[in-house]
Amino acid sequence: MKFGTKAIHAGVSPDPSTGAIMTPIYQTSTYVQKSPGDHQGYEYSRTHNPTRTALQNSLAALENGKHGICFSSGLGAIDSVVKLFNPGDEIISTNDLYGGTYRLFTKVFERYGIKFHFVPMSDPSSLSSYVNENTKMVWVETPTNPMMNIIDLEAVAAFSKKHNLLLAVDNTFASPYLQNPLDFGADIVMHSVTKYLGGHSDVVMGALVVNDDELASRLVFLQNACGATPGPQDCFLVLRGIKTLHLRMERHCQNGKTIAAYLKNHPKVEKVYWPGFEGHPNHQVAKRQMRDFGGMISFTLKGNRIEDAKTVMENLELFALAESLGGVESLCGHPASMTHASIPKEEREKVGLVDSLIRLSVGVEDAEDLKNDILQALAKI
Numbered sequence: 001m002k003f004g005t006k007a008i009h010a011g012v013s014p015d016p017s018t019g020a021i022m023t024p025i026y027q028t029s030t031y032v033q034k035s036p037g038d039h040q041g042y043e044y045s046r047t048h049n050p051t052r053t054a055l056q057n058s059l060a061a062l063e064n065g066k067h068g069i070c071f072s073s074g075l076g077a078i079d080s081v082v083k084l085f086n087p088g089d090e091i092i093s094t095n096d097l098y099g100g101t102y103r104l105f106t107k108v109f110e111r112y113g114i115k116f117h118f119v120p121m122s123d124p125s126s127l128s129s130y131v132n133e134n135t136k137m138v139w140v141e142t143p144t145n146p147m148m149n150i151i152d153l154e155a156v157a158a159f160s161k162k163h164n165l166l167l168a169v170d171n172t173f174a175s176p177y178l179q180n181p182l183d184f185g186a187d188i189v190m191h192s193v194t195k196y197l198g199g200h201s202d203v204v205m206g207a208l209v210v211n212d213d214e215l216a217s218r219l220v221f222l223q224n225a226c227g228a229t230p231g232p233q234d235c236f237l238v239l240r241g242i243k244t245l246h247l248r249m250e251r252h253c254q255n256g257k258t259i260a261a262y263l264k265n266h267p268k269v270e271k272v273y274w275p276g277f278e279g280h281p282n283h284q285v286a287k288r289q290m291r292d293f294g295g296m297i298s299f300t301l302k303g304n305r306i307e308d309a310k311t312v313m314e315n316l317e318l319f320a321l322a323e324s325l326g327g328v329e330s331l332c333g334h335p336a337s338m339t340h341a342s343i344p345k346e347e348r349e350k351v352g353l354v355d356s357l358i359r360l361s362v363g364v365e366d367a368e369d370l371k372n373d374i375l376q377a378l379a380k381i
C-alpha cells in the first residue's frame, strides 16, 4: 500500500462486534475473565487496550516497522529507550536536540550512571572518536530541533552496525510521511506523536516503532512495567489525525517552502535554517532521505537582538507564540527561553542557537496570509 492508503486503513478494521468503521474508544481499565487467565487477550488497559492496539499497528505500518509501542508523551517514549541500558553505559547523541530530551538525559539518566556525549553529527566519520567499550547507542534527530541540521541516516546506521551500537532516530520533525529511518537501517524510530501525527494540537503522546522482536519485547515490558501509557481517547484522536497526515504534510511542505524563501529575501533577516535550500550544508543528504523538506523553519534577525525577536513574536498574529509544533495552526517559538531553556546558554550557542533565533512551525493556512503576517511583524522592528 502507498502511504496515503496506509494512513487511512493500516492497523484498523471494522469493529468485530458492531461493524463500526472507526475504531471504538474502549474507555475501560479492565476486562472480565471467565476464569483466571482465561480472557480475550485483554486483562488491564495499562497492558493492552484495543484502541491503543489499533494505533500501535497503524504507526508501525506508517514507519514500515513490525512493532508500534505508544506512551503518554514523547519524553515517555525516550525514557523507555534509555531504560534499555545500565549504569556505566554510554550514549552518543546529536548536540542539537529538543531541550526536554537534553534535560532527560542530563538531569535524570546521568544521575543513574549513564554517560552522554553530545556531538556534531553532520559528518558521521567524526563519531568513531567517541566510541569505547561502554558505548551502547547513538541518538539522532534529523532534521534537528531547532537548528534544522540534517544527519545522514544511512551513514550513521552503517557506523552503528560497525560498532555494534543501537541507532535510535527521533523522527518528529519529518513525520513518517517525509522520512522512514528504519528503511535506512535505524533500530528504533521515535515520535513525539503530539506533533504532526496527532496534527491538531489536542493530544500529548509518544511512540516507538521497531522491527526486531526481542527489542520490541524489551520495550513492551518497559511500557507496561513503568506505566507511561496513553489513554484510549487520545489514541482515538491520533488515529483520526493520522487519516489526513499525508494531506496535511503536503500543505506544510508547500507553505514551508514559501515562507522559507520569503524570509531568506527579507532585509531584516540574517539567516534562515531550512533543509530545502540548496545552500543548506546537508541539502543533498536531505534530498536523499526525505521526500520533501517540511514545515519547520528557524531564522535569526540582523543585529541578533533578543528585543527585536521578542517584538516580532509579540506582533505575529497568525503565528501563535506557543511551545510545540506540527499542528494545523502556525506557531512561533523562542527556543532560547522556551523549548531549549534547559540547555545551558554556552551549550546552546555552540550549535548556533542564539538568543534572537525564532522557530516557526508553518501550518496549513493560506500562504499569502502567513507571509503578510510575517511582513507586518517584521515591520515593527
Ligand SMILES: C=C(NCc1c(COP(=O)(O)O)cnc(C)c1O)C(=O)O
Binding pocket: 073, 074, 075, 076, 098, 100, 101, 141, 145, 170, 172, 173, 191, 192, 193, 194, 204, 205, 206, 323, 324, 325, 333, 339
Ligand atoms: C514541545 C516540543 N518538542 C517536543 C519534542 C519531544 C518531546 O515530546 P513530548 O510529546 O512533548 O513529550 C521529543 N522530540 C522532539 C524532536 C520534540 O520536538 C517543542 O519543540 O516545542
